[in-house]
Amino acid sequence: MTNDIVIELKELTKRYGYGDTESFALKDFNLTIKRGEFIMIMGPSGCGKTTLLNIIGLLDRATDGEYILNGEDVASISSRRQAKLRAKKIGIIFQNFNLIEDLTILDNVALPLVYTGHSQTSRLKNASTALKRFHLQEREYYFPNQLSGGQQQRVAIARAIVSDPEIILADEPTGNLDSRSSHIVMEELKAIHEEGNTIIMVTHNPSLTVYATRVINMLDGHIDTDVKTVADANLPQPISVKIKKRSENKLTVELPASEKPNKSKKSKSSKKGGKK
Ligand SMILES: Nc1ncnc2c1ncn2[C@@H]1O[C@H](COP(=O)(O)OP(=O)(O)OP(=O)(O)O)[C@@H](O)[C@H]1O
Ligand SMILES: [Mg+2]
Incomplete structure (x- = not known):
């Protein structure tokens, strides 16, 4: 299997205002992202990081340029x-x-599944499984303000991965968390990345x-510097882990044939133990 291209941005521009008030949050921005990359985007306040992420996340549109997602022009x-x-x-x-x-917390995590055609029962089951992975199953019926910042962010990560997105x-x-x-x-994001997902993260913290x-x-x-620390290969x-059947305490998964003999790669179901 190859790490093919998931995202291509070509000559992307985001302009605000016209005439005297015209300014560019992105200018002729080009970027190609391969599956399995973990990209960190840094740069001074106002340089366009959030604008870029919002466009990639289809929360905002560029003024000009192409955005190719999995081979489809989605701009x-x-x-x-x-x-x-x-x-x-x-x-x-x-x-x-x-x-x-x-x-x-449970309903928050289940929310993205409303848009992917799951039944309510299946939404709640999937949300509960995602929360378990982040060791928050005991707090399913808590409300966000009853959790610490770190716990809330883990709920937000559970919500981000519940529909099994690839990006x-x-x-x-x-940004709002203490170092612990x-x-x-970061360890949770690392585990998600090791499963072959593509991550694009903005940070001000060089140690990350x-x-x-x-x-x-x-x-x-625009891009000032672009350094790969891991070769594409x-x-x-x-x-790809398909949830096949779920009984009360047991999650059965079907691995693709290529994954079966390789014990070194972890399946999603094997990641439920571990950290507190
Ligand atoms: N709705 C808007 N109208 C006008 N200008 C905007 C708007 N949104 C963002 N901008 C401008 O676009 C530029 C890029 O903003 P962006 O939020 O992408 O910066 P950033 O790199 O994420 O900064 P920070 O590190 O502070 O979060 C800034 O100059 C900002 O003022
Ligand atoms: Mg920002």
């Missing part, structure tokens, strides 16, 4: 279609968690770049 498709693609392919994590305060976007996910909670969150396979520094809406390969 000018309808907002409805963008929302569907986002629900299926992209999980987003924000600095301030963005949980809905009057929904329980995870994170905008300063550790940051470490836990140890987790990245590629570090991009932005300046005034060594990026993690995707492990």
Whole structure:
């Protein structure tokens, strides 16, 4: 299996205002992202990092340029279609968690599945499984304000991965966390990356770049430096795990034939133990 291209941005521009007030958050921005990359984006405040992430996450549109997602030009498709693609392919994590305060943790995590056609029972089961992975199953019926910042961010990560997207976007996910909670969150993102997912994360913290396979520094809406720390050939390969049957305490998964003999790769079900 090869690590093929998941995202291509060509001559992307985001302009605000006209005439005297015209300014560019992104200017002729080009970027190709391969499956399995863990990209960290850094750069001074206002250089366009959030703008870039919002466009990749289909939350915002560029003024000009092409955005190719899995071979499809998605820059000018309808907002409805963008929302569907986002629900299926992209999980987003924000600095301030963005949980809905009057929904329980379980309902927050189940929310993205509303857009992917799951029944309510299946939504809640999947949300519960995702929360277990982050050791939050005891708190399913808590509300966000009853959790610490680190716990809320883990709920937000559970929500981002519940629909099994292949791309995870994170905008300063550790920006509001102490160093211990940051470490836990980064280890969770690392595990998600090792399963073959593509992660694009914005951070102001240079010490977190140890987790990245590629570090991009932005300046005034363009790429200033772009350094790969892991060769393409060594990026993690995707492990497609299909949830086949779930009984009360047992999750049965069907691994693709190519994954079966390789014990060194972890399946999603084997990752449920471990950290507190
Ligand atoms: N709605 C808007 N209207 C006008 N200008 C905007 C708007 N949103 C963002 N900008 C401008 O676009 C530029 C890039 O903003 P962006 O939020 O992407 O920066 P950033 O790199 O994420 O900064 P930070 O590190 O502070 O989060 C900034 O100059 C900002 O003022
Ligand atoms: Mg920002």
